[in-house]
Amino acid sequence: xxxxxxxxxxxxxxxxxxxxxxxxxxxxxxxxxxxxxxxxxxxxxxxxxxxxxxxxxxxxxxxxxxxxxxxxxxxxxxxxxxxxxxxxxxxxxxxxxxxxxxxxxxxxxxxxxxxxxxxxxxxxxxxxxxxxxxxxxxxxxxxxxxxxxxxxxxxxxxxxxxxxxxxxxxxxxxxxxxxxxxxxxxxxxxxxxxxxxxxxxxxxxxxxxxxxxxxxxxxxxx
Amino acid sequence: xxxxxxxxxxxxxxxxxxxxxxxxxxxxxxxxxxxxxxxxxxxxxxxxxxxxxxxxxxxxxxxxxxxxxxxxxxxxxxxxxxxxxxxxxxxxxxxxxxxxxxxxxxxxxxxxxxxxxxxxxxxxxxxxxxxxxxxxxxxxxxxxxxxxxxxxxxxxxxxxxxxxxxxxxxxxxxxxxxxxxxxxxxxxxxxxxxxxxxxxxxxxxxxxxxxxxxxxxxxxxx
Numbered sequence: 043x044x045x046x047x048x049x050x051x052x053x054x055x056x057x058x059x060x061x062x063x064x065x066x067x068x069x070x071x072x073x074x075x076x077x078x079x080x081x082x083x084x085x086x087x088x089x090x091x092x093x094x095x096x097x098x099x100x101x102x103x104x105x106x107x108x109x110x111x112x113x114x115x116x117x118x119x120x121x122x123x124x125x126x127x128x129x130x131x132x133x134x135x136x137x138x139x140x141x142x143x144x145x146x147x148x149x150x151x152x153x154x155x156x157x158x159x160x161x162x163x164x165x166x167x168x169x170x171x172x173x174x175x176x177x178x179x180x181x182x183x184x185x186x187x188x189x190x191x192x193x194x195x196x197x198x199x200x201x202x203x204x205x206x207x208x209x210x211x212x213x214x215x216x217x218x219x220x221x222x223x224x225x226x227x228x229x230x231x232x233x234x235x236x237x238x239x240x241x242x243x244x245x246x247x248x249x250x251x252x253x254x255x256x257x258x259x260x261x262x263x264x
Numbered sequence: 265x266x267x268x269x270x271x272x273x274x275x276x277x278x279x280x281x282x283x284x285x286x287x288x289x290x291x292x293x294x295x296x297x298x299x300x301x302x303x304x305x306x307x308x309x310x311x312x313x314x315x316x317x318x319x320x321x322x323x324x325x326x327x328x329x330x331x332x333x334x335x336x337x338x339x340x341x342x343x344x345x346x347x348x349x350x351x352x353x354x355x356x357x358x359x360x361x362x363x364x365x366x367x368x369x370x371x372x373x374x375x376x377x378x379x380x381x382x383x384x385x386x387x388x389x390x391x392x393x394x395x396x397x398x399x400x401x402x403x404x405x406x407x408x409x410x411x412x413x414x415x416x417x418x419x420x421x422x423x424x425x426x427x428x429x430x431x432x433x434x435x436x437x438x439x440x441x442x443x444x445x446x447x448x449x450x451x452x453x454x455x456x457x458x459x460x461x462x463x464x465x466x467x468x469x470x471x472x473x474x475x476x477x478x479x480x481x482x483x484x485x486x
Contacts, residue, residue, distance in 0.1 A: 050270040050419050051297070054304040054412050074486035075273070077475045081468050082276040083411065086428070090469050099478045117389075160480065163398040167339075170431040171398060175448050176385040179428045181403015182451060186426075188404070189305065189411035190276050197272050204408075206308070206401045209392040221480045226397050229404060246303050247312050253299045256321045258382065258443045264296035 046075065048197035056241045057192060060201025061142035063153045063234025072198045073155065076233070079194035083187035091165035092184040092228075094191075095219045097156040105218050106158075106230065107151025109211040114147030117207055135245075146203070146232065153232035158215065159188060160225045184228055191231070201236040204229050268297065270419035278463045279414055282423025283364035285375045285456025294420045295377065298455070301416035305409035313387035314406040314450075316413075317441045319378040327440050328380075328452065329373025331433040336369030339429055357467075368425070368454065375454035380437065381410060382447045406450055413453070423458040426451050 073096065085091065097103055121140055128136055150156070161184050170179040188204060195202040208215060208230045215227050250261035295318065307313065319325055343362055350358055372378070383406050392401040410426060417424040430437060430452045437449050472483035 046273070048272040050272045050275050050415060051268070051301065053272050054301050054415075057304070057306065059306060070486040074471065077471045077484065077486070079273065079276050081471050081474050082279070082466060084279065084281060084414070084426070084466075088467070090474065093474055093476060093480065095476045095478065095480055096484050097478055102478060161400060163400070166398075166400075167428075168398055168400075169428045170434075170448075170450065173431065173434070173448075176388075176390055176393060176402055177399055178383060178385070178388075178390075178402030178406060178450055179431060180398055180400030182407050182410070182426060182428055184400065185404050185407035186411040186414070189408040192306070192408070193272060193276075193415075204306070204404060206389075206391045206404055209395065209401060212392075212395070219478070219480050225480065226392075226395075228392065228400055244304065244306075245310070249296065249299045249303050252303050252312060252315055254315060254317045256317065256319055256324060256441070258315065258317055258441050258447065262299070262318050264292040264299070 046197045053193045053196045055244065057196045058241050058244055059203040060236045060240050061146040061203050062237035063201050063232055064237055065152050065154060066235050067154045068200060068233060072200065076191050076194040076198060076200065080187040080191040083190045085183040085186065086167055089165050089183065091162045092187055093160045093225065095158040095160065095221070097158060097219070098154065102218055103151040103153070103156055106156055106208070106215065109214055110150045110208055111147055113207040113210055114143070118144060118147065150232055153234040155233040157191070157231040157233060158219060158227060159184060159229040159231070160221055161228050162225050164224055188229060188231070195233060196241050199235065199240065200233050201240050202231050202233050204231050268419045275415050275418045277466065279418045280463050280466055281425040282458045282462050283368040283425055284459035285423050285454055286459055287374050287376060288457050289376045290422060290455060294422065298413050298416040298420060298422065302409040302413040305412045307405040307408065308389055311387050311405065313384045314409055315382045315447065317380040317382065319380055319441070320376065324440055325373040325375070325378055328378055328430070328437065331436055332372045332430055333369055335429040335432055336365070340366060340369065372454055375456040377455040379413065379453040379455060380441060380449060381406060381451040381453070382443055383450050384447050386446055403450070410451060410453070417455060418463050421457065421462065422455050423462050424453050424455050426453050
């Protein structure tokens with residue numbers, strides 16, 4: 043399991059969403075390291091209640107892309123409207139992001155690999171499932187693996203981005219990929235080598251806006 | 265953001281759940297790197313709809329530990345029963361895991377730091393929220409950050425494990441940490457230096473049981 047040497051903190055701090063992807067194939071050994079990274083992730087009870095369908099088949103990618111395009115266009119409409127409230131560098135940044143996302147909306151199927159993440163809730167202890175608010179804890183047994191895969195992509199120079207819009211077409215995806223009844227989908231991740239610079243600087247909130255000391259709202263100072 | 269040098273794949277392949285933790289404090293610069301790692305994680309629309317309360321206060325840790333103990337005992341009862349069906353190395357391994365988890369059940373409050381992860385569903389696009397099956401997609405905007413924090417712990421030699429049982433005592437935790445009404449909890453992670461060897465070899469399913477080629481169930485061979 044040697045392969046690529048990559049500093050952990052450098053990988054995390056340069057993991058960008060890469061939405062303009064080249065059609066060039068991804069070598070099997072690169073894909074294997076990305077999938078192995080996902081497989082190493084912890085999960086509740088070490089059950090690993092997730093699977094991933096690695097879609098290389100051109101017709102299946104096209105079918106998934108055809109499902110994604112209208113979902114993205116509908117979703118993006120709200121975003122484009124939002125732009126009218128912005129100005130300056132914030133507007134410019136949002137426009138660049140949206141242009142890249144619109145590109146992906148049209149070209150998802152051109153990514154050489156689509157990872158379709160699946161989960162089986164029967165194998166999960168979803169501790170917030172009966173509460174009077176949205177449940178998200180089931181995600182703990184899947185998205186830790188997804189983050190490992192994304193960091194591995196970064197290490198391998200492969201662009202990627204996680205999309206969850208395709209849940210709205212879950213029935214069609216399940217039929218296309220012969221996903222059994224008791225398994226569901228929770229994300230699609232196109233993989234491909236970047237058209238542009240790919241990974242690089244990211245823009246995130248400072249730690250003291252996200253982390254609090256002993257009391258919510260009490261910004262941590264470390 | 266220099267600090268510790270850590271190979272990405274080595275971190276992932278040796279990130280164990282560490283449940284026996286020393287009381288020794290964790291230095292601020294170490295904690296800062298762990299929290300910064302979380303802050304670097306991607307999220308839907310780059311909204312970062314999560315926060316983390318870093319609980320060092322002894323009384324608050326004790327209160328959280330007192331909430332955790334009965335939840336763990338109740339949950340563990342089923343696990344202990346399950347042991348009677350096992351034998352050999354599988355049984356021995358499960359017994360070791362349960363003994364460590366029972367220890368944590370009693371000693372959660374002794375960890376020098378408890379990270380309490382919070383999320384605000386109003387800031388999330390939960391694309392599977394109205395489906396006829398459990399929703400987990402909200403987790404995509406939180407657990408990517410959690411995995412970054414765990415990998416950073418590995419790099420820093422800090423033991424950690426993600427627990428989600430405390431959702432059942434969310435009201436009490438919210439009151440204790442003054443978490444606003446619109447924010448909820450989705451995990452508690454004790455941090456501490458390991459009593460024993462800490463991080464090391466992990467046991468996971470092979471990639472070809474988790475990853476499929478083009479069709480669900482068609483094990484990928486790479």
